[in-house]
Structure formats: C-alpha cells, structure tokens
Amino acid sequence: MKTRIQELRKQHKLSQEELALAVGVTRQTITSLEVEKYTASLVLAYKIAKYFDLTIEDVFDFSELEEI
Structure with a gap:
C-alpha cells in the first residue's frame, strides 16, 4: 500500500525518529x-493521519484495494 508518510514527514521537517516517537512506534x-514493506494497522494509520491533521485516505492510498 502506497503512503505519503515520507512526503509529509519531509514537509514538516521531521526525522523518522521524531515521527515514530510522536505516534508511539519505532523508527x-x-x-x-x-518503503512499503509494512502495512499500518488501523490504529497506527489513524495516529499518523491525526498527527498530520489529515484523514487516513489523505495519507494512505487504498486504490489497490478497490480492485478486490
């Protein structure tokens, strides 16, 4: 699943470590x-989206799932 996490993190001048600490996960x-090797749980997706004041759909691309 594609995400905008890296783009958003860089726009906000955050390191991976800073974002990880903010949402309660590891770097x-x-x-x-x-790098799309892991899919976020719903709870983690919500925390990341909320951190950036966005919806989950604004951060995560679900278009691949729509084909199912």
Whole structure:
C-alpha cells in the first residue's frame, strides 16, 4: 500500500525518529511503512493521519484495494 508518510514527514521537517516517537512506534516501523514493506494497522494509520491533521485516505492510498 502506497503512503505519503515520507512526503509529509519531509514537509514538516521531521526525522523518522521524531515521527515514530510522536505516534508511539519505532523508527524501523516508520522506515518499513515508507518503503512499503509494512502495512499500518488501523490504529497506527489513524495516529499518523491525526498527527498530520489529515484523514487516513489523505495519507494512505487504498486504490489497490478497490480492485478486490
């Protein structure tokens, strides 16, 4: 699943570590999300979206799931 996490993080001048601490995960989790090796849980997706004051759909691309 594609995300805008890296783009949003850079726009807000945040390191992976800073974002990870803000949403309660490890830096490695943020890295895995950014390179699409990990799919966020609904709770984590909500926390990330809320942190950036966006909706989940603004951060995560669900278009691949619509084909199912």
